[in-house]
Every structure is written in C-alpha cells, then in structure tokens.
Amino acid sequence: MKINRYEDISQIDKEAKKDYIDRHSAFIHCDSTAKKGEKFKVKVKVGDEYSHPDDFDHYIAFVQLWDGEKFLAQATFTAGMLGSQSNQVEVDFYLVPTKKLKLTAMAYCTKHGLWQSDEVTVEVTD
Amino acid sequence: MKINRYEDISQIDKEAKKDYIDRHSAFIHCDSTAKKGEKFKVKVKVGDEYSHPDDFDHYIAFVQLWDGEKFLAQATFTAGMLGSQSNQVEVDFYLVPTKKLKLTAMAYCTKHGLWQSDEVTVEVTD
Amino acid sequence: MKINRYEDISQIDKEAKKDYIDRHSAFIHCDSTAKKGEKFKVKVKVGDEYSHPDDFDHYIAFVQLWDGEKFLAQATFTAGMLGSQSNQVEVDFYLVPTKKLKLTAMAYCTKHGLWQSDEVTVEVTD
Amino acid sequence: MKINRYEDISQIDKEAKKDYIDRHSAFIHCDSTAKKGEKFKVKVKVGDEYSHPDDFDHYIAFVQLWDGEKFLAQATFTAGMLGSQSNQVEVDFYLVPTKKLKLTAMAYCTKHGLWQSDEVTVEVTD
Numbered sequence A, B, C, D: 001m002k003i004n005r006y007e008d009i010s011q012i013d014k015e016a017k018k019d020y021i022d023r024h025s026a027f028i029h030c031d032s033t034a035k036k037g038e039k040f041k042v043k044v045k046v047g048d049e050y051s052h053p054d055d056f057d058h059y060i061a062f063v064q065l066w067d068g069e070k071f072l073a074q075a076t077f078t079a080g081m082l083g084s085q086s087n088q089v090e091v092d093f094y095l096v097p098t099k100k101l102k103l104t105a106m107a108y109c110t111k112h113g114l115w116q117s118d119e120v121t122v123e124v125t126d
Helices: A015-024 B015-024 C015-024 D015-024
Strands: A003-005 A026-029 A033-035 A040-046 A060-067 A070-077 A090-095 A101-109 A113-116 A120-125 B003-005 B026-029 B033-035 B040-046 B060-067 B070-077 B090-095 B101-109 B113-116 B120-125 C003-005 C026-029 C033-035 C040-046 C060-067 C070-077 C090-095 C101-109 C113-116 C120-125 D003-005 D026-029 D033-035 D040-046 D060-067 D070-077 D090-095 D101-109 D113-116 D120-125
Touching (some): A026 A101, A040 A060, A070 B090, A070 D113, C070 D090, D040 D060, D040 D101
Parallel strands (some): A003 A113, A033 A120
Antiparallel strands (some): C026 C040, C060 C101, C070 D070, C090 D090, C101 C120, D060 D070
C-alpha cells in the first residue's frame, strides 16, 4: 500500500501536477499553541489552492486526524455532500490536549488513494 | 435495538434524569437558511447544559449527521480525545446543499447506547 | 430519521415489493447457542432471496452489528467491491460472548436508507 | 505518522519482541487464486501465534483491507467484543474480483498504533 505525501507545489512546474497534489492533500489549520485542558479546534481541509470533484465514483471518502502514532478521529463523508461540485472537503475536530501535539491528517480519494499531510506541532501551555 | 430520543429537560423534575438525557443528546447548531451551492456549516455537539465523561470504558464514540433517510457524514472519536475529563463532544461538518435539509444527528455512548436528536429543518434559497 | 424494518415477504403479493424489502434487509446467520468464552461467528448478509446493485451511486455502504443497545462492530464497504454486479453483501464477525446475546444488524443503502433486521437471540452456555 | 510493518518473527530472538510484533500484525488468509465474478472470501486475523488484549484502554479498534492503493473495506470493533480476554481479532470480508488483487491489511491498536501486513497477491482466472 502506497501513501502519497504532500509536496511543495511552488516547486512544481506542471499546472496539472500542482492541481493533482494540492487537491488531494489534507491541510491542518489550527493555532500553534493550545492551553492545557481547554478545547482546541483543529480544522482539516482537503485542498488549499485547488478543489476536488464530488462525484459518485470520485470523491474524498474520509479524513483522519492522528497525534503521532495515535488515531484521534475520523470523519467519513458520502458522495454528493458537497453538492456534486468541485470543492474542498472540510471538518473541524475539537480536542482537549494534555501535552504537545504532533498532528497529521490523512485524506482518502476513491480514485487516487491515501494522502498524508505534513506534520503540525502544537505546543501545550499551562 | 432501542434508539433514545431527546426529551425537553425543562419538563423533567429529577436533576439526575435531566443530566442523563441532556449529556447524551446530540444538538444540531446551524443557520435556519442556507444558500444553494454554498458551503454550509453544521455543528453537532453532544450535551447542551451538561457534560459527558471521556473515560476509556465510557465515552461518546461517534456522531452521525443524516438528511432525512440519507446518511451524510460520521465523526468517530477515541477515548481520551477530550483530555479524559467530562466535556461536550463537538464536530463541525460542511455541506453544500441543493435543496431543503431535514437534519438529524445521532450520538453513541459506549455505555448508554444511541441517541437521536430532534430534526432541524434548513430552507435553501437561490 | 426513518428506519426501515424487515417484513415477512411471503405475506407480500407484489414481486417488486418483495424484492425491494428482501434485498435491503440484513439477515443474521449464526448458531442459536454459543459457548461462554469461545469465539462465536456471526455472519451478516444483506438480502436473502434477492440481490442488491453494487453501483457507485447505489450500493450497501455499511452494516452494523448490535447486541441490544450496544454497538459491537461495523463493516464499511466501497462501491465496486462486489464487482459492480448485483450480489449480497456479506461479512463474518467473531465475538466472544459472556452472556445471552440479542443481536440486531443494520444495513445502509446509499439510495434507500437504513434497514434493521429482526432480533436474533443467542443463548450462552458454560 | 509511523506505520509499523510485520517482521518475520522466526528471525527475532527476544520472546517479548516476537510476541509484540506478531500480536499486532494483521494476517490475510485467502486462496491464492480467485474466479472472476465469483465471491471470494478474505479473512483478516490480527496475530498468528500470539494474542492481543481486549481491554477498554488497549484493544484492536479496526482493521482495513486494501487492494493496492484502493481501500476496499474496514471493520470497526469495540472493546469487550472478545470477552475482555486476550484473543485474535478476526473478520471475513467477501469481494468479487474482476482482476488480480494485491491485498494489504492494516490493524490499529489503541496503544501501539497502525500495523501493515505483508502484501498478498491473488490471481484472478476466468
């Protein structure tokens, strides 16, 4: 099983390849520090500059949020949830951290497999 | 299989029963109208005035969002995600509606079973 | 949210209705007694005399196994897993019972919603 | 995010390490050839010579079956399903292959992360 990794698309020449990589990649949007014991929002969005189809035979079926090796949460979607138009799948998870987070998101496209985000570190302060 | 339903806790006398019903019930928070073809945020939160434990043997393991009979999305959680303290599970889903929504949320507690929210209607305008 | 229930199709006249109900219903196949502490196989099959499509926009997306109010397990499928031909989704779960089981299975069709099986009781002996 | 891989335990000296690797690894049990268009059973079992705990804070929460980069199916379990005793999680999936399969299974332990099986190839004949 192959896991695709995000590549910095500013370093890529071909427009089609930029689009392909960006629209499949999960991006983690959250603050860089969290307060211990308080609810902390983590948005996972698939695609940054580009959008992905939402067709029955080609859509983003799930995203996962991991903290290091630990599975935190998964959101599972159905085709058509984004109105069957190209768009960016998006979900906000809420966690209550007790120590430093090393977040990774995974996104699964029914045609182009599993994609792993860059790791995002969140410092947790008292 | 029994599905528990939300009851209006203002009509309930016993504090323990209010707490039991409220902390297990999924509540849908969203606007009452959406714009056709635009992203629409739907927050599902479990518990309104009360909080639920987040213990290994007793936590909210998943919430689902339905539109009428149609399954839209599920968020699956792991014990400890809320810092192993009582809190309210929360997730924001994003959909792009094309017609009137009749949203229902389900929440599953590993000790007290499945709970169905009241239905929330969302008008969709051009 | 509506949950569809199995009806005895031998009591139904119209062929199309027999087919509709049967092909969406989950059936639990297992022994009527289990030995305490030993692995016990529970097959869930969707459809008994009829088959269900396996198309991108119309397939059985998941089945669940419940013991009373307790969620035991879920199997999630992807369209095309049955070769894109009509067939009966099937999965075998294995559990180790410690007391009497009251099993219910749920099946979800992406076009025709959620279907609940009849309850199957399993006595557990020492 | 780190994915653990199976290692041949006959090459490992330390008993604790053999046990650790074996009890977390998913093993695919199926025939080496399948008939095109016919139902084909694939058993996924976690652990071969060793068993894994089934405790609330330490259990196998899910297994996945992949065909190359394509996600086929997932089975999600709850703690206690194996009677809260050490055992081997097991599930049988059924697919209808149309071409050569390259199966990989993943297993997730709530304490020790994600484990990837060796790939199993299945030739599909007419």
